[in-house]
Amino acid sequence: MNKILIANRGEIALRIMKTLRKMGIKTVAVYSTADRNAPHVRYADEAVCIGEAPSNESYLLGNKIIDVAKDLKVEGIHPGYGFLSENAGFAEAVEKSGIKFIGPLPEAIRIMGSKLAAKDAVKNYNIPMVPGIDEAVTDPERAARIAEEIGFPILIKASAGGGGKGMRVVEKPENLKEQMDRAISEATSAFGDGSVFIEKYIASPRHIEIQVLADSHGNVVHLFERECSIQRRHQKVIEEAPSVVLDQETRSRMGEAAVMVAKACNYVGAGTVEFLLDEARNFYFLEMNTRLQVEHPVTELITGIDLVEQQVKVARGEELGFTQEDLQIKGHALELRVYAEDPLNDFLPSVGTLERYRLPVGEGIRVDNGFDEGMDIPIYYDPMMAKLITFGETREAALQLMLKAISDYEVQGVQTTLAFGKFVFEHNAFRSGNFDTHFVKTHFSPEKIKATKEEEARRAALIALRQYLADQKQLRLPQ
Ligand code: ADP
Ligand code: ADP
Ligand code: MG
Numbered sequence: 001m002n003k004i005l006i007a008n009r010g011e012i013a014l015r016i017m018k019t020l021r022k023m024g025i026k027t028v029a030v031y032s033t034a035d036r037n038a039p040h041v042r043y044a045d046e047a048v049c050i051g052e053a054p055s056n057e058s059y060l061l062g063n064k065i066i067d068v069a070k071d072l073k074v075e076g077i078h079p080g081y082g083f084l085s086e087n088a089g090f091a092e093a094v095e096k097s098g099i100k101f102i103g104p105l106p107e108a109i110r111i112m113g114s115k116l117a118a119k120d121a122v123k124n125y126n127i128p129m130v131p132g133i134d135e136a137v138t139d140p141e142r143a144a145r146i147a148e149e150i151g152f153p154i155l156i157k158a159s160a161g162g163g164g165k166g167m168r169v170v171e172k173p174e175n176l177k178e179q180m181d182r183a184i185s186e187a188t189s190a191f192g193d194g195s196v197f198i199e200k201y202i203a204s205p206r207h208i209e210i211q212v213l214a215d216s217h218g219n220v221v222h223l224f225e226r227e228c229s230i231q232r233r234h235q236k237v238i239e240e241a242p243s244v245v246l247d248q249e250t251r252s253r254m255g256e257a258a259v260m261v262a263k264a265c266n267y268v269g270a271g272t273v274e275f276l277l278d279e280a281r282n283f284y285f286l287e288m289n290t291r292l293q294v295e296h297p298v299t300e301l302i303t304g305i306d307l308v309e310q311q312v313k314v315a316r317g318e319e320l321g322f323t324q325e326d327l328q329i330k331g332h333a334l335e336l337r338v339y340a341e342d343p344l345n346d347f348l349p350s351v352g353t354l355e356r357y358r359l360p361v362g363e364g365i366r367v368d369n370g371f372d373e374g375m376d377i378p379i380y381y382d383p384m385m386a387k388l389i390t391f392g393e394t395r396e397a398a399l400q401l402m403l404k405a406i407s408d409y410e411v412q413g414v415q416t417t418l419a420f421g422k423f424v425f426e427h428n429a430f431r432s433g434n435f436d437t438h439f440v441k442t443h444f445s446p447e448k449i450k451a452t453k454e455e456e457a458r459r460a461a462l463i464a465l466r467q468y469l470a471d472q473k474q475l476r477l478p479q
Contacts, residue, residue, distance in 0.1 A: 008080030010370030013040035032058035132199035158187035164235030210258035244433035342415035350415035360408035
């Protein structure tokens with residue numbers, strides 16, 4: 001493969017291109033009018049505007065992207081995450097046009113894109129599942145009977161859901177009907193598929209997922225776990241590898257289960273099998289994401305393996321260059337998703353112009369970033385700007401480096417999750433490893449980071465003052 005098109009934007013487009021360049025492969029960017037000046041467009045060897053800002057007029061236009069690829073004699077398309085990455089129809093159309101889709105076969109995407117089909121596919125493989133039903137329900141009376149059997153609270157889930165969307169917790173029987181009606185109508189409008197099902201709501205779970213990698217010759221390995229329990233709105237904000245709660249035995253059992261899930265759908269490429277771990281250390285299969293995951297860098301840092309490079313090699317038909325026994329965890333990695341969101345205001349998106357934007361640098365610090373100073377954060381897309389990742393020999397070393405990196409990360413013009421990150425990384429529950437997916441609800445309130453925000457504002461004011469004085473000095477210089 002000599003030329004690859006990246007059907008994505010932001011940090012992930014840039015991150016993929018960096019590996020491709022390292023491999024000597026030419027890159028093609030596609031972009032919307034809102035991203036004209038984006039770093040991923042400038043970095044690429046070639047770039048083509050494919051439409052207007054809304055993603056359904058640009059980044060979701062599969063056929064248009066394939067036309068661009070054909071025109072430019074592209075040999076592979078990398079979909080990144082989000083957008084078309086889990087669209088089986090797109091994967092199929094890419095392959096039909098004679099271009100390699102860098103990801104699994106369409107059938108695996110189709111099965112795993114539906115949480116119900118996924119459960120069905122793995123049910124013969126002895127994979128533990130969250131108690132619940134494995135088919136869609138629409139009849140409230142039937143749902144009530146099932147819920148009664150499972151026991152409240154229960155979770156109504158959209159089969160086609162993703163990104164933390166399409167879930168409703170029901171605490172009491174009397175709320176079931178109303179919540180179900182809402183869930184079905186939301187799922188229909190958000191995912192074009194109103195199928196919902198019921199799962200037991202695990203009271204105090206940790207979200208632990210396993211990275212898998214499979215080649216087209218039947219070799220499947222896992223690259224250990226990522227702990228992703230720090231979430232808001234059922235979506236991850238902080239991730240780490242390894243997890244502090246897994247002993248070797250549970251790690252191996254989860255790894256083996258993940259490899260089975262991959263085998264169950266003839267998986268090829270990089271994928272992630274998500275599990276919930278309950279207080280008694282039982283794990284349950286949640287879903288499989290058939291793409292590169294947002295938080296893949298923490299795995300790269302502890303294994304020394306470039307997952308994008310592996311995706312390309314697998315797509316070229318190569319065999320994996322290592323076995324399970326060759327893989328080892330070395331060190332500890334942490335990741336903070338830097339979202340343009342206001343943690344003081346319920347994590348709502350905070351769009352605007354990046355008046356000042358300076359990234360931390362240093363050994364053990366990696367920033368996968370998609371923005372530059374002076375750019376606007378568009379309202380059309382996911383508000384994640386960058387991922388701040390640190391690596392150390394121990395968890396404590398990675399934590400100390402993370403706190404330093406957060407304080408060196410300068411952003412003015414929008415609110416971000418940086419101060420929230422600082423709060424978490426300093427919190428005793430996080431430091432001791434004693435936390436679950438309810439960390440935000442249990443420990444966080446906006447007041448708790450007000451002090452940090454005020455300190456940030458004071459620093460920003462000082463920087464502005466220094467700049468002002470410097471400007472004044474320059475203005476007063478004799479001509
Ligand atoms: P990850 O699953 O990689 O840990 P997220 O859950 O945050 O991370 O999802 C990654 C990206 O994919 C986000 O941009 C999210 O909005 C998007 N996404 C995931 N699943 C879906 C879906 N079913 N429909 C629409 N967007 C999705
Ligand atoms: P998505 O496709 O949106 O990523 P997931 O099934 O992966 O959906 O769930 C996302 C998050 O929602 C999990 O990480 C967890 O925090 C929460 N969650 C999902 N299922 C359950 C459950 N049965 N009990 C408790 N929490 C759950
Ligand atoms: Mg998930």
